[in-house]
Amino acid sequence: MAPAVTATVVNEDAPESYEVAHVHDVYDAIASHFSSTRYKPWPIIAAFLANLQDGWVGLDSGTGNGKYLPLPLDRPGRQWTIGLDRSRNLLEIARTAGGASVLREVVWGDVLGHGWRREVFDYAISIATIHHLATPDRRKLAVERLLGAVSPAHGRVLIYVWATRQDEHSKRNIPTNSSGTGQDVFVPWVLAEDSTQVFNRYYHMFDDGELAALVTLAAEELGLVIGPAAAEGSLKGIEIVQDGWERSNHYVELRRWQT
Amino acid sequence: MVRLITHNLLACHVKGCTSNNFPLEFKDVQVVLRESEFNPDFLRGFIPKLEWPALVGAARELGDTSLPDQLPEMLDDDFLKTLHHVLLEIHVEEGIMICPNCKHNYPVSNGIPNMLLAEHEIG
Numbered sequence: 001m002a003p004a005v006t007a008t009v010v011n012e013d014a015p016e017s018y019e020v021a022h023v024h025d026v027y028d029a030i031a032s033h034f035s036s037t038r039y040k041p042w043p044i045i046a047a048f049l050a051n052l053q054d055g056w057v058g059l060d061s062g063t064g065n066g067k068y069l070p071l072p073l074d075r076p077g078r079q080w081t082i083g084l085d086r087s088r089n090l091l092e093i094a095r096t097a098g099g100a101s102v103l104r105e106v107v108w109g110d111v112l113g114h115g116w117r118r119e120v121f122d123y124a125i126s127i128a129t130i131h132h133l134a135t136p137d138r139r140k141l142a143v144e145r146l147l148g149a150v151s152p153a154h155g156r157v158l159i160y161v162w163a164t165r166q167d168e169h170s171k172r173n174i175p176t177n178s179s180g181t182g183q184d185v186f187v188p189w190v191l192a193e194d195s196t197q198v199f200n201r202y203y204h205m206f207d208d209g210e211l212a213a214l215v216t217l218a219a220e221e222l223g224l225v226i227g228p229a230a231a232e233g234s235l236k237g238i239e240i241v242q243d244g245w246e247r248s249n250h251y252v253e254l255r256r257w258q259t
Numbered sequence: 260m261v262r263l264i265t266h267n268l269l270a271c272h273v274k275g276c277t278s279n280n281f282p283l284e285f286k287d288v289q290v291v292l293r294e295s296e297f298n299p300d301f302l303r304g305f306i307p308k309l310e311w312p313a314l315v316g317a318a319r320e321l322g323d324t325s326l327p328d329q330l331p332e333m334l335d336d337d338f339l340k341t342l343h344h345v346l347l348e349i350h351v352e353e354g355i356m357i358c359p360n361c362k363h364n365y366p367v368s369n370g371i372p373n374m375l376l377a378e379h380e381i382g
Contacts, residue, residue, distance in 0.1 A: 056305075057264075057308065077295075077296055077301055078301050080264065080301065103293070103370075108373045109373075109374040109375055113374060114381075115365075117269075117281060120308065
């Protein structure tokens with residue numbers, strides 16, 4: 001029986017050090033065991049990566065063990081995804097994601113940074129990452145970084161975060177509130193080799209509608225119109241292509257456009 | 260790894276450092292060459308995104324002078340194979356990447372570039 005998920009309260013005066021203690025340090029400590037449990041790509045994410053163009057380059061912001069870097073498997077080398085993560089130990093694993101004979105490009109960095117040419121990528125994914133940021137402003141900034149990383153003409157973005165609405169098969173019992181703005185929790189990780197070592201990872205679990213609202217705020221911050229591409233005028237915007245829920249996660253797929 | 264494909268995308272993101280912050284300059288590098296599969300369709304699609312002079316300059320910093328100053332109009336297989344080698348087979352394993360503007364140092368260790376900044380340093 002896994003230890004229970006418990007509610008937590010973020011220290012809003014020091015969210016950065018809160019994330020260091022309850023996210024970054026935890027992943028560096030559990031990297032090897034964590035990675036061994038994360039090997040199967042999710043179908044919607046695999047489908048997103050399978051429908052891009054030859055020659056496109058993408059950013060996997062919060063790549064973890066890099067399991068999405070080799071995709072699509074049927075067209076190896078036709079596009080190039082660069083993995084970014086805050087955990088150095090996970091990046092060492094991500095370098096050889098998909099087998100030691102093929103090396104992946106990985107960068108040690110933070111999802112709130114932007115150490116690349118503006119709008120240079122064709123696509124960006126952020127899977128199970130933004131929910132580790134400890135305040136609404138930081139989560140919004142993380143979305144702004146994704147939108148600002150991709151082409152204004154055709155950039156595509158896919159974001160996944162953990163949901164308060166859990167799958168009926170989920171073994172987890174989740175604390176709830178009725179705020180509509182999600183739930184801050186600790187999710188324990190018990191090391192396989194030493195069950196006395198338990199690490200509490202911080203998550204912000206997203207309520208229904210919260211991810212799309214966050215994306216809307218981030219787009220507005222960047223002066224982007226939200227909706228289908230305008231017929232005329234000199235406008236920049238994003239279209240929300242998909243806004244869904246799958247197996248205890250919310251996801252949103254976006255396309256940038258300009259006229 | 261910092262291959263030149265990645266180097267051509269990276270830029271300095273220190274607060275206030277918004278011009279002349281690309282390309283980062285290599286210093287004290289250790290380079291390893293590793294063969295990888297040639298994929299002309301990828302290269303043809305990627306070329307429009309390349310900053311060509313930055314790629315030529317970075318390759319020369321690493322001792323590779325095979326690229327012409329100007330991107331050729333004819334993208335034949337000989338040229339694409341040369342480009343493939345420069346972009347995807349030269350691995351910078353150790354070294355430093357320095358911002359040409361603010362001189363911030365981004366270290367490369369065990370093939371992984373460290374683009375982390377303290378949050379108060381990020382622009």
